[in-house]
Amino acid sequence: MHQVAPDRSWPLFDVAATRRIEQAAQAALPPFTLMQRAGLATARLALAIAPHARRIWIACGPGNNGGDGLEAATHLAAWGKEAVVTLAGDPAALPADAKRAWERLRQAGLDLAPAPPHDCDLCIDALLGIGAARPLQGGLAAAAQAMAGVGRPVLAIDVPSGLHADTGAGLAVRATHTLALLTLKPGLFTAGGRDAAGQVWFDDLEVPAGPEAPCALLAGPPLAQPRLHASHKGSYGDVAVIGGAPGMAGAALLAASAALHAGAGRVYLAPLDPAAARLAPGLPELMLRDWSSLPLPSLAVACGCGGGTAVADVLPQVLPQAASLVLDADALNAVAAQADLQALLRARSQRSLPTVLTPHPLEAARLLGTSTPAVQADRLAAAQALAARYACVVVLKGSGTVIAAPGQPPAINPTGSARLATGGTGDVLAGWIAALLAHGLPAFEAGQAAVFRHGQLADRWPAGEPLVAGALAARAGG
Ligand SMILES: NC(=O)C1=CN([C@@H]2O[C@H](COP(=O)(O)OP(=O)(O)OC[C@H]3O[C@@H](n4cnc5c(N)ncnc54)[C@H](OP(=O)(O)O)[C@@H]3O)[C@@H](O)[C@H]2O)[C@@H](O)CC1
Ligand SMILES: [K+]
Structure with missing residues (x-):
């Protein structure tokens, strides 16, 4: 036992x-x-x-x-x-x-x-x-x-x-x-x-289970990724965060902060609110850029993160070009609403461009054309259906986050708690996954590892200390 x-x-x-x-x-x-x-x-x-x-x-x-x-x-x-x-x-x-x-x-x-x-x-x-x-x-x-x-x-x-x-x-x-x-x-x-x-x-x-194949795995801790002495910032890849429409700059900043702290070599922040670009983000390591000037084919892009409706205008460029991609929040809603974006998303897998979707149950329901209760009634099936439909990795958030990819058993994440139910923690996760993609991890492993560590960080959070997304981002990868 x-x-x-x-x-x-x-x-x-x-x-x-x-x-x-x-x-x-x-x-x-x-x-x-x-x-x-x-x-x-x-x-x-x-x-x-x-x-x-x-x-x-x-x-x-x-x-x-x-x-x-x-x-x-x-x-x-x-x-x-x-x-x-x-x-x-x-x-x-x-x-x-x-x-x-x-x-x-x-x-x-x-x-x-x-x-x-x-x-x-x-x-x-x-x-x-x-x-x-x-x-x-x-x-x-x-x-x-x-x-x-x-x-x-x-x-x-x-x-x-x-x-x-x-x-x-x-x-x-x-x-x-x-x-x-x-x-x-x-x-x-x-x-x-x-x-x-x-x-x-x-x-x-x-x-013994004998010849039976498991239908899913309960995820274990990801392998540690030691850094070689003979490495430099270029060894760890570049991330760009595109999001932060007017009034929501914080979401993009949280994702960028998480990507930085999770070990990305360089992090670009491309806010969709022109005014936000003039604000000092409080993280001098971040490089502020207009999204249209980003070298997308060499970047792991986290897109969504408080992007509002403005993010729909960015996606026709980002979907075909980003070297690897995390789509979160408003980017997912834009994809759910537009068939042309769905076709661009599906086309990424034919070119072997890794993509991770990070929906919560309502976003997953929109992407599947169903209801939130239907998603929650069978989360494993919903995540697998989404992965198959869009030919990418899906991180279906919620209690027992499910990580699914076409053609393999899904994983259920064992870490995390209701302490993560606070604004901005999803943005932190998106930036964290992007950092691991930039580092070269395959999409499924990147999703699984970031979800595990993100939850573990919350599980180990000191009891008397409020868990807020900014502090979580600052400890990403720590
Ligand atoms: N065989 C062995 O030696 C081993 C067995 N093991 C143990 O057996 C368990 C599986 O046993 P099980 O198949 O008998 O099912 P179980 O869950 O006890 O219930 C079935 C009964 O409940 C009834 N029922 C269902 N829903 C109901 C409801 N809402 N309200 C009212 N009734 C309801 C259902 O009625 P029916 O649907 O047929 O009308 C049926 O009569 C397994 O979980 C493990 O603990 C293991 O230890 C390994 C060794
Ligand atoms: K029981």
Whole structure:
């Protein structure tokens, strides 16, 4: 059993693949072996979470997830805990493995409680796992509500009940800990998954994934990029930030600052507000230019960043010329609105010019011609659809940022928190990605590395210190 920490990457498997892995293992092992292992692993983690717990409520549901809970309850009772077991369903209708767990519970002298306990030291959520097929209702919904009311740690078995294991969508039990079994599922790490799952643990039940290919990866830390002594500013590439329409100069400045601090050799700032060009940006390292004078074919360009509607006039030049390109915010809205810009964007991949789009869910919805809820209902699919449609790398922002590229499994970023939900952090990310593109990283790696470090910086931000985008940019790459 391992805690899933952002110190390495992890393969993720969807429900269909998990079912195939489970079936192959069931066929190779004596009956009930997997559920015994699942129940024992759950009971062990429960003890580790709440070693001094006296009363533990195990809330079981009508499928094999409930069976895991019944099996865990038998262990916990044998170890001297008061195990209060409820079952939202009919014991006679349990599937075969779960029924066997139920019989073992009875043989151990335990029985079902008619109702949840008034108080307990730990709840175990064994209501639903990967079989969650619809919103929680009836006895399952009542048990989930009671768990929320207890106000104690909640250990979810496999998946917080109600959460869609593939997508992270759905109203779910809010767990403090989740023990994923057999495989790690992508829904634990994106959309509502991170809030529902809490701290994630993983036990493969001694079953290898075999020939199954992961549907996605949980990203690990990017490789460090040591700088050679025999290098100069030209070794690290040039970035230009084009954005900052009247009233929004700060966005472009934040992106430029991030690119500079993330290690770009030289950074040009090309504000779209003519008045802004006369303002001292506070960063003497930046080179102010009119966008039309930039040497686009030798630059990594970050375009958008407070560009307003003015950015639409720039894109017909930038899209075909920029050596590598990050499109953010207003640039994405311009592309969503204009078919000619979409054609120019798609044409970049035919010339092997790297491009990264950094939409938030609403921008992604505009680019896909759909709604924000539809994007959030399946973030992995939305990011992959965008990458395929525009033939580029997509960084779909939000909880569990997804990085997608055509023809390869997407990555989900494990770092970052709601502390990043403050103005300008997206501009910082765009400039940071541009710096890594300028350095020569392939687009997917650049997106993944910048997103990981950007989130990690926020995770490590001192608790008492306000996280503002300017300070974040100043620590980019640090
Ligand atoms: N087999 C094994 O040995 C192993 C199994 N393992 C464990 O089993 C879990 C998968 O078990 P599972 O396939 O039985 O699915 P599970 O999530 O328990 O629920 C299915 C039941 O819930 C019902 N139901 C669904 N939604 C509902 C709703 N909203 N409201 C009400 N009912 C609802 C659904 O009813 P139906 O949709 O069929 O009408 C069905 O009766 C997996 O996550 C892992 O924990 C692992 O430990 C490996 C070893
Ligand atoms: K569960």
